[in-house]
Amino acid sequence: MRELICITCPMGCHLAVDTDERGEMKVTGNRCVRGEQYAREEIFNPKRVVTFTCAAVLPDGSVPGPESNLPRRVPVRTTIAFPKERIPELLGALRGMTIRLPAVRGSVVLKKALDTEVDVIVARSIASE
Ligand code: SF4
Numbered sequence: 157m158r159e160l161i162c163i164t165c166p167m168g169c170h171l172a173v174d175t176d177e178r179g180e181m182k183v184t185g186n187r188c189v190r191g192e193q194y195a196r197e198e199i200f201n202p203k204r205v206v207t208f209t210c211a212a213v214l215p216d217g218s219v220p221g222p223e224s225n226l227p228r229r230v231p232v233r234t235t236i237a238f239p240k241e242r243i244p245e246l247l248g249a250l251r252g253m254t255i256r257l258p259a260v261r262g263s264v265v266l267k268k269a270l271d272t273e274v275d276v277i278v279a280r281s282i283a284s285e
Contacts, residue, residue, distance in 0.1 A: 160198055162191040171195050203237035206246055207279065210265065211254045215284055220257075230255040231279040232265055238274045246270055257284035 160171045171185045173195050181199070183192040197203070209229035213219060220226040232255075238246060246269055255265055259282045266276035 158199070160195055162186060162194045164190045164194050173199065202240040204240050204243065205234050205236070206238050206243055206276075207231065207233045208247060208250045210250055212259070212282065213254045213256050215256060215258075217256075226257065226285070227282060230257075230259045230282055232276050233279045234269070235275045235277055236273075238269070238272065242270060242272075246276075250276065257282055 158173045160173060162169045162171055167187055169186050169191050171183055171191055171194075174182050174184075176182050181196065183195045186192055186195070209231050211219070212226065212228055212230045214226075220228055232250065234246075249266065249270065253265065255278065259278045259280075261278055261281040263278050264275045265278060268274070269276050
């Protein structure tokens with residue numbers, strides 16, 4: 157028996173996941189069919205939206221100095237949920253990236269990250285001065 161909270165909608169149903177004598181998964185506690193879909197995905201192929209910050213560089217490639225009001229990091233996020241088991245690999249790739257200012261919200265910084273269908277985009281616009 158495994159317990160999960162469905163995060164598909166604000167109802168937050170408490171799910172109980174069990175397997176019957178034939179080895180088939182049985183989900184209870186869900187108020188709708190999406191809860192069962194959520195439980196299956198969470199158990200067999202868990203995914204999460206990933207947020208991170210990448211190093212910012214000025215248009216000339218230099219790092220914003222201490223006299224500047226500009227942030228040194230640019231927030232980024234995945235466009236959709238990313239396979240959980242590969243998140244450390246994704247963070248490793250993002251850790252080595254720099255983003256040139258100005259950064260525009262929604263612009264793609266890593267397309268089809270790690271050969272998935274998930275893009276990484278800028279989460280918040282930041283001017284360059
Ligand atoms: S099971 Fe349905 S009603 Fe309950 S939290 Fe999930 S989506 Fe919402």
